[in-house]
Amino acid sequence: GAVVSQHPSWVICKSGTSVKIECRSLDFQATTMFWYRQFPKQSLMLMATSNEGSKATYEQGVEKDKFLINHASLTLSTLTVTSAHPEDSSFYICSAETLAGWNSYEQYFGPGTRLTVT
Amino acid sequence: DAKTTQPPSMDCAEGRAANLPCNHSTISGNEYVYWYRQIHSQGPQYIIHGLKNNETNEMASLIITEDRKSSTLILPHATLRDTAVYYCIVTLGQGGSEKLVFGKGTKLTVNP
Numbered sequence: 001g002a003v004v005s006q007h008p009s010w011v012i013c014k015s016g017t018s019v020k021i022e023c024r025s026l027d028f029q030a031t032t033m034f035w036y037r038q039f040p041k042q043s044l045m046l047m048a049t050s051n052e053g054s055k056a057t058y059e060q061g062v063e064k065d066k067f068l069i070n071h072a073s074l075t076l077s078t079l080t081v082t083s084a085h086p087e088d089s090s091f092y093i094c095s096a097e098t099l100a101g102w103n104s105y106e107q108y109f110g111p112g113t114r115l116t117v118t
Numbered sequence: 119d120a121k122t123t124q125p126p127s128m129d130c131a132e133g134r135a136a137n138l139p140c141n142h143s144t145i146s147g148n149e150y151v152y153w154y155r156q157i158h159s160q161g162p163q164y165i166i167h168g169l170k171n172n173e174t175n176e177m178a179s180l181i182i183t184e185d186r187k188s189s190t191l192i193l194p195h196a197t198l199r200d201t202a203v204y205y206c207i208v209t210l211g212q213g214g215s216e217k218l219v220f221g222k223g224t225k226l227t228v229n230p
Contacts, residue, residue: 002164004161006161034217034218036220043205043220043221043222043223044156044162044220045220046217046218046219049217091159093161093162095161095162095218100167106164106167107164107218108164109154109161109162109163109164110161111160111161112159112160112161114159
């Protein structure tokens with residue numbers, strides 16, 4: 001159980017175009033999903049927190065107009081990288097949160113999406 | 119910033135127990151200790167978490183010191199597939215606005 005999928009697993013796009021990445025919780029409902037970015041040889045950095053039916057909360061330094069997040073249902077969140085530039089090339093990972101026990105939660109991560117902007 | 123300190127790398131022989139330490143001296147009374155690992159080019163995988171008591175599941179054991187200022191993740195019989203970066207994270211675990219802050223983790227290499 002607790003499987004999170006991402007689509008696509010990798011994408012190459014041209015500079016200036018937009019790319020949409022989907023994150024789905026396959027066997028559970030997640031009121032909260034998170035989007036992370038990971039550059040080579042670095043740790044995961046949280047980009048934004050996404051709650052179903054409401055606007056995402058972005059971390060400091062992350063442009064909300066560039067990284068559009070939509071969380072339309074309890075099992076789907078999307079991240080759209082608009083007007084992509086080569087510096088946006090990175091490994092994008094989502095996670096979905098579920099209640100693990102009394103007053104504690106677990107985050108389950110997707111397999112990641114490798115974005116390369118040429 | 120991460121609230122935990124981990125050694126940058128460790129080696130372990132296949133079949134042996136891997137003991138990964140983590141210091142979290144500023145942990146507060148209601149914060150949990152979570153462990154995740156990330157195999158190269160994959161998303162992180164949840165391993166185990168605990169509050170005060172030692173915990174064990176099918177993947178690992180978590181030993182938390184009595185003062186809760188440090189913990190050890192134990193992989194009882196390490197295999198080559200356990201080679202990964204292991205992250206120790208302290209969090210309230212209350213969900214929603216609670217974020218996971220990933221430090222640099224420990225790169226565990228299991229050798230044949």
